[in-house]
Amino acid sequence: MKPNSENIVEIRKLHFTRNTRVIFEDVDIKVPRGKVVAVMGPSGSGKTTLLRLIGGQLMPDSGTVIVEGEHIPRLSREKLYEARRQMGMLFQNSALFSDLTVFENVAYPLREHTDLPESMIRDLVLMKLQAVGLRGARELMPAELSGGMARRAALARALAMDPSLIMFDEPFAGQDPISMGVLVQLIRLLNDALKMTTIIVSHDVKETTSIADYIYIISDGRIMGSGTPEALAESSSAWVRQFMEGLPDGPVPFHYPAQDYKNDLWEMPDAAG
């Protein structure tokens, strides 16, 4: 497969099921190089699964997942591990190694993959930490960091190998307004400054639309809408509008399907009857 210079990630006709539950059905997603692309959707719509499919941690039932011209599901184990060095991933709960300091966490991929001298590793780590504003916190242990700081430290670690693609799994979930603002700004800034491509998986509409170039909205295994943030805001689809504006009722009903309310109240439990 020849590298497609325009799209860094191309997903075509993706099918994925887990324990007979269909997660993705005929999904097509393209991520253009250098852009910030967001994948949004309600909780449980398989957004994280999508990132795991791109990273090759899960295999699709059918369809293609191409990253940097490499057909991820068809790669051998070694090739897959090699391809992953081009990807950085930020997990929802940061996934910092709890037995290592912030400095050692960021240095970890460098030590594992390169034979750089210690002085150069130190410089590289300090540069990454400076970029996320945590150079002063390098001797702290992950348990001593606040949620926002932990996420920034994990971001520095994901950047350590200078990936061309970086994926964020719910970067804004559970963040206070200040660290949310910091993260929003960092994601956009780093994407442009380091000439990376960013995929954000999130359900925080306001933050995500403020930095994304293109948005895919998925639900029930299908793409419900896609386009630039402006185009989606004016979408004619009632579903997309309900999601973007956070309306409590609409095509996604407030009530879980149930029988008629009045009948339900009148009905006697079996034991009593």
Added chain:
Amino acid sequence: MLLVRRVHALGRVGVLFLGDMGKAVLCLCHALIGKPDWINGFKRLVNQLYFVGVLSLVIIVLSALFIGMVLGLQGYTILVKFGAEHALGQLIALSLVRELGPVVGALLFAGRAGSAVTAEIALMKSTEQLSAMEMMGIDPLRRVIAPRFWAGQISMPVLALIFNCVAVMGGYIVGVDWLGVDSGAFWANMQSAVDFQDDIVNGIIKSVVFGTVIMWIAVFQGIECVPTSEGIGRATTRTVVYSSLAILGLDFFLTAVMFGVT
């Protein structure tokens, strides 16, 4: 119909068991076979030797002391009836070197180190640290499992030997210092009865086998656990239960082979 259902259920359990065994073998092969990374691998091994081996020392030494003392006391009360209390050293040494040292040492080791390794790996899994490693292009099986496995295998025989030495001292304190068995007879009988090849080496082989099995169960339960708090609890319990059963079952088998009817 009931019979058919039972056979069906049995078959399913059997298939699940075989599937798990296969997974466990694959997991271990994957972790251990491959190009070794001597320098970093050695550092990780030393680190794990500390956590798995050195930190188990206290419980091993204390238990050994008490077990030796109980052996001394029980052995004396029986031997003295036959006027054979001078054979106390022989009794203590043989029961320790052949059985109690490797077996009780391994049971304690499974409770202390095995459960800790399972809980640690399971927690790494549930906090996505293993996934993060995978996404960095680093194989978590090689980095996480291999050092713990080797550390367990190296520590177990050493801990069993320490157990034996301390327990003999415990027996000596009770038998000789307290109950008045002759010190010379105690040591001389022990020396003549214990054979290096038959007793000590066989005991070491047992503890190497137990160390391997405990660590294998521990790392596999950690890797395969359901990443929830309940799942981690279950995995840890399973490590202790399965290891204990495996130790006792294997002990019978190994004893039959080593000391069985000739």
